[in-house]
Amino acid sequence: MAMTISEKILAHAAGKDKVKPGENIWVNANVLMTHDVCGPGTIGVFKREFGNDAKVWDKEGVVIIPDHYIFTEDKACHRNVDTLREFVKEQKLPYFYDPADETYSGVCHVTLPEKGHIRPGEVLFGTDSHTCTHGALGMFATGIGNTDAGFVMGTGKLLIKIPPTIKFIINGIFPKGVIAKDVILKIIGDIGVDGATYCAMEFAGTAIEALSVEERMTICNMAIEAGGKNGIIAPDAKTIEYVRSRTDKAFNCFFSDDDADYQAVYEYKAEEFVPVVALPFSPDNMKAVSAASDVKLDRSYIGSCTGGKLTDFVFAAELLKGRKVSIDTYIVPSTVEVADALNKVSIDGKTLAEIFVEAGCIEPSLPSCAACLGGPVDTFGRCNNGEVCVSTTNRNFPGRMGSKDSKTILASPYTAAASAITGCLTDPREYLK
């Protein structure tokens, strides 16, 4: 029977030859990821249900990445990271990225692939909705709650419903100025924030194949913003090269059959895309940047698992080089590896960090989720008042970046950089000519 890539991975993980959308099956997890916000609750559920002396199902399978509330004075946040530390010690877990020592990494969704935890064909559950990011490398990855995570922690299994797949085919070549963030914002704008509820979102076509691994991650990262269960892109030579440079572990590649069944298929021509934003307060409130140039801004924020990867900063620097920002511009590298690269990667002889400083950006912060989700009031970059912020993050719900009075506008790193120069929403193509 013909199957999609998501169906094939889940069938494999369930030890079955075939599965059908709508079926509820137990699947084996390869990796369970949790962080400081949901980790303590997950551990609480695990101990409550399996007992105080219980052991996790597979030490190598549990990855714990504190990243959300790290650099704050908030006592409860510190207590939560301590809870993770104790658990890691007690269970002797090898994969813990502790903010207090040299193992520290940063945002979970950028850390996971960097550290070799993401491999094609595997199943990843994470206590974070943006776990769908990792489908970009040809795996099945989805977000779950603490109770389900506590269950996976003890058994390595989870009962899940096979999602139907919606396929998005984009052929052609994207115009200069259009990058992955514009593509996913356009798709969410077209289908709506519940347009893919419960579904797998599969992205294919020559324009997707031409994207770097990091740009593919940006696209899959926001599948959840359309209600998707997972986002996924078939692995190719780029995927394999990326994964091979990070881990020696064996993996399997799966591909959709040509005659697989899809719930819907959307076809796009890459040439028709333009830079877009999502205006407050919904990720599907999409508009062409050129049609929103009257929107005045107070700050620009470049960071998060969506827009704080190395390629995102390369895009921003390309635009900011030799120019000055006119509003507060926050640079938040997602991980230590990205932060280090800002000082190494250069454009025309200047490092990215130098370009940002010369453009007048606020000095880059330590890697973490920072103000992407507001957080404690002392969080770097948090919108504590009525700021209007253009941001490379993924959500613009009321109060997402802090105060309920603030407004977040979702944009690509190009658009966030161009808008930082003028102080109004600005189509980056004006500077990329």
Added chain:
Amino acid sequence: MSNIIKGKAFVVGDNIDTDQIIPAQYLSLVPTIPEEYEKLGSYALIGLPDEYTTPYVADGGMKSEYSIIVGGKNFGCGSSREHAPISLGAAGCQAVIANSFARIFFRNCIATGEVYPVEIEAELNHEIKTGDEVEIDLANKTVKIVASGKSCASKDLGAVKAVIEAGGIFDYARNSGMIAKK
């Protein structure tokens, strides 16, 4: 669980996301610690925009007087935080009625057993206002507006029903022998 849930409704619109249900600044509270569970309840729906003039939990209170929330489509979209259904449950909410639910929120309701997600076709949130009484009959799959007696059908829960009836994913797995009984 009793088959009838009856109480005052708190009415909201479409796309109520998890940041509105429980804003990120309260996520440092750990739901499995009893005092913090209670506290999460006191913050339930505190992120709603100011046009909602009635708070879900009265200022300074720990519990809500509304045991049923009535929303539109895509209720609970956004993050995977289980703090969301938990904060509602801790505040005394027993059920959320909506035209559709975001996947992870729905799943977290089932896994935790905190609130009962009831899906309906009718746009009940346009017909009633906050404070009106509503009655949910789980066995007969109906939702009734108490004052008018008008009732509408709720959708079948499908395969997850077995999980709810067992009392959540752990009991479901124990009953089927997948994991050892406690």
